[in-house]
Amino acid sequence: MEQKKQNPKAEDETQIVSRRIQRISLHITPIPRPLHDHDSNLEPAKYFAIVEAIGAVDISLGIKLGVQYSLWGGSVINLGTKKHKDKYFEKIDSLEYPGCFAMTELHHGSNVQGIQTVATFDPITDEFTINTPNDGAIKWWIGNAAVHGKFASVFAKLMLPTHDAKGVSDMGVHAFIVPLRDLKTHQALPGIEIHDCGHKVGLNGVDNGALRFTSVRIPRDNLLNRFGDVSRDGKYTSSLPTINKRFAATLGELVGGRVGLASSSVGVLKIANTIAIRYSLLRQQFGPPKQPEISILDYQSQQHKLMPMLASTYAFHFATVYLVDIYSQMKITHNEQLVGDVHALSAGIKAYVTSYTAKSLSVCREACGGHGYAAVNRFGTLRNDHDIFQTFEGDNTVLLQQVAADLLKQYKEKFQGGTLAVTWNYLRESMNTYLSQPNPVTSRWEGAEHLQDPKFQLDAFRYRTSRLLQSAAVRLRKHSKILGGFGAWNRCLNHLLTLAESHIESVILAKFIEAVEKCPDPNSQAALKLVCDLYALNRIWNDIGTYRNVDYVAPNKAKAIHKLTDYLSFQVRNIAKELVDAFDLPDHVTRAPIAMQSEAYAQYKQYVGF
């Protein structure tokens, strides 16, 4: 079937990104290529570092790489078996087989189990037939589909013929390798209709496409059969007993994409911080009478905008390093107990970090005044390209609900006297700390010195989470009697989202405190301690109403927290240059003329043509 012409505006950008990927694939060989690391489970950390670094230069390029290696490559390797690896691995790795990950449909995104594409087994020909049964089932937003993809892992309901009145039996969502284009002519193959999804708000270097399948035949071997298989005579086998368990196992294998997005989002936040802070140090406006103008970073308001953000960037850095670390352990050890942790943490950290970064990009733009609005200074592109991080690889609101559900499941099991389902560190430890939080401790912590005590800070974070958890459980129980489980969940939804965010903030703070404690160099440790205190106290101050309502902090303590937060912002301002320099982002990566370490204005004027 004819392939529709690509959106002309997007064409240039997709070609540039495609050329860049080819170059990377050729020149990155001294470092093991992403998929090797990913697959051999040696060092996923290296792969995520590569994607983060590449995303810092061009987010479209980072995402396009992610589509090729994490999504298309990751689905083949993680959902398939040896025969798939033998046939596809090298060619995916070398880019000979560019591919897509085709899950979302026009009518279903977050609710993946609602997808309608079908793959029906034909025992006579030993093939599956892939069909798009209605327009709502057209695969939509599929990265790499509009121009470059030659294959796709297509998620579809596996249908087996039966002898009863229904004629088929639905075995649930499975993934299938479907060739999209002829390997030589690059024309779309028979039965496959491809359209470009049109110009987007950002990420126009990625060719997102829509796919319709009409009786597309693929061999039985193209079923990615790690969690469910069909024999030559049409019998279905799986080590997992139910559709829901198979579905959970399938999605569980795809968490790597989320881990990568969380790391990349921190990379974007580092870039934005670097540009905004370097410029704020250089830019001077006003000053005391008859004295030189002062740097805009010396204004308390500018410190208030940027210093807690810088502290959050450090906090997120350590949290994502931890996430990558437990993801790597999971991949290396294949320890089942780690799966639950990685699943819940990757959902929560991805949601929390990407939402924060998206908001921060606007703050940074505004903090740089008019020059922040010049396209060359990058905030517009960063904001537009990054914005969708909040939606793909799982919509943030949906992901946070998974975190809340995990916490409540653990809570229930604990109270029913059962053993906790997840016995590895993170969920078990979190639950134990939440359940052992004492009542308000206004009297326990006298004076103001303890505000910088990590124990006070962690207690405060965990106390808030613990209250939210216990009250959510009570409310859900009450409402479910009348509204049923779904209705009760919806009635408590905002509460549950706050619970999930509060929990993730507790995890992030705990990891930051650990990083400070482990820092080997005393000077760096002192600097990190300041930054960590600012992160913790700013969060407490942001939620001071909650702490006051339950009398966790007395009015004078609330005042002290506010005062100290401002003071810490000022202290962090004094080391802000060193703190952003430590991100080690050279000028040719940040690229914004206003952030150039030498001759920022000269570079900027030159850009305009002076």
Ligand SMILES: Cc1cc2nc3c(=O)[nH]c(=O)nc-3n(C[C@H](O)[C@H](O)[C@H](O)COP(=O)(O)OP(=O)(O)OC[C@H]3O[C@@H](n4cnc5c(N)ncnc54)[C@H](O)[C@@H]3O)c2cc1C
């Ligand atoms: C640029 C881009 C690239 C993409 N690349 C790919 C790709 O390569 N492959 C692929 O398969 N998909 C891809 N996607 C699709 C992406 O994964 C989906 O957009 C995402 O999963 C969200 O689904 P949706 O768009 O249907 O949103 P919806 O699920 O319709 O969500 C819309 C709104 O409803 C809210 N909502 C939905 N459910 C709930 C709930 N249970 N509780 C509360 N609120 C809810 C959400 O929070 C959101 O605000 C891409 C999307 C874009 C835009």
